[in-house]
Amino acid sequence: MTQSTDGRDATDAEDDEALPDELVDEANEDDKLRPEDLQGLVLYSLDWSVQSILERIGDTFDVNPSFQRRDAWSPSRKSSYIESVILGLPIPQIVLAEDPERKGRFIVLDGKQRLVTLKQFASPNEHFPSFKLRGLQFADGLEGMTFADMTSSLMARDYAENFLAQPIRTVVVRNWGQAAVLYEVFIRLNQNSLPLSPQELRQALFPTPFTFWINKKSAESVLIHQARRAKREDFRMRDAEMLLRFVAWKEGIATYRGNLRQFLDDACVRGDDNWKRRGPEHYEILGALCEQAIARTFMVFGDDAFLRFEKGSYNRRFNIAVFDLMSVVLSDDAVTDELIQTHAREIRGAYEDLCSNDEEFQSSITATTKSIDSVSGRFLTFAGRIEEILGVNLQLRAGVEQLANARS
Structure with missing residues (x-):
């Protein structure tokens, strides 16, 4: 039985129905700490x-x-x-x-x-x-x-x-200096124990009305839990990270520079600023869009939603990269429930075709998020197929193309 540094058994609050993660996407290696970063500690x-x-x-x-x-x-x-x-x-x-x-x-x-x-x-x-x-x-x-x-x-x-x-x-x-040092300490505290999401530390680093909303909204969202096949809110706050990632991609996809941890931290800072300027209604709309996209994904894929397709079948592990992809693309303003219902079979077929026959796409949903090419490529490729199938122009394309051009 695995035990965390907080005295928590791995089986204590684990939901047996929840899909296990295929990817641990937010690795501390993205921060590339050097010995001198720890000198003042x-x-x-x-x-x-x-x-x-x-x-x-x-x-x-x-x-x-x-x-x-x-x-x-x-x-x-x-x-x-x-x-x-x-x-x-x-x-x-x-x-x-x-x-x-x-x-x-x-x-x-x-x-x-x-x-x-x-x-x-x-x-x-x-x-x-x-x-x-x-x-x-x-x-x-x-x-x-x-x-x-x-x-x-x-x-x-x-x-x-x-x-x-x-x-x-x-x-x-x-004197820890930068958040990356605390993330490193946090991860080392939990080595050889039940893995903890950096989202738990993020909530402590950014105690604002925005992060409070992320926590509360994700805990109460039946659809976010359904995406992970979980019965309740996740004590490791993976559901909160799912919602934060959705908001971060929707509001700032063009600003991504290959460090997911920093990208999500920046989303918390931006979220606090937008909360003050635009009010909570702005984020309630985004929360509703996330839930709508989850519902649309289930409309297309049923029990196979948010899974990776490989060798003729679906890998039975939750893939956060696929969640990002489906939630962001299918929440676009140009997409409607009617279009999804009409073209569900074609959308599913296109996704399975990409997973089976497009090596770059295959790699993009399993590769590290340090690669801007992989991140922009997965969004552009899938968005392009959705545009062809639905006969629409997705509004997110401009931001994704800006992200892709960031390498130039």
Whole structure:
């Protein structure tokens, strides 16, 4: 059983129905860090009491309550962690990064779920709902209790006081300089464990109304979950990344320069600016377009939607490059549901033909996103076939052609 640095079993929140990923598209190798990029990096350790940490959650430690819809731990796992803290048993350290833009604020690199669990248990509110201890191995006298129960019980009061006084070891990263350094730290923290999406860190780096909307909209979207064949929101935030990628391609495809991580970070910055200038209605429209494109893809491909076609059959793994392609092209203003319904068989046939007989297209949906040629090529090739089949001129073509010319 694989376990993450946050004490999370790979099977805890994994949806058995969800399609596994064929590609891990956002590799840290895109950032090409050099030794000198790490020269100013400083790490230091702090021990805070649980009481001190509780006072900092939501202020010093920015644990956004909107993340709670992606609660990854079961009540029994939360109870086990609380029991360990109460009894002073070994627990993993929390890793933080100082935020240079907001003095006194820390970005949580590793340990968010532990902080959430502490808050839910000892200082619950409407955003951090309380839970009762269950399945305890050693402190069975606390079984079924909340923290409020413990403090009001003569038998358990000492346990409550001991819990608040327990030290929590934290490691703090200072002078990290650029986001790429934090991504590298984040990835190394999770090597040999359950892979985590950089989207989780991105939400902490850019805590704005736009990223809050990305998180909330993707968590609530039945169609985005359906694209991955998932029953619920993804605790690794892959659904949030899917929506962010759609928005990024729609708004800035011509600006892509071969670094997907930076491209999506830039989309968050641009999204915050557009949110202020154009309001949330602009992004609600884009969210609706994404869902419409997903529905159209299922209209054409059924159970084979968002999969790669190879050797006469569909690979049963979710392909994020195919998702990008279908969602962006089929959401174009020139495309209608009626055209999709009328030409569904032709569209499916064209895609299968490209996957089978066009080597450049085949490579473009499996190759790294570092290649601008591959990215622009996949969009131009598929868009061209859609234009021929539907008899329309796609509006996205201008942006894609600008992207292709960026190599010149």
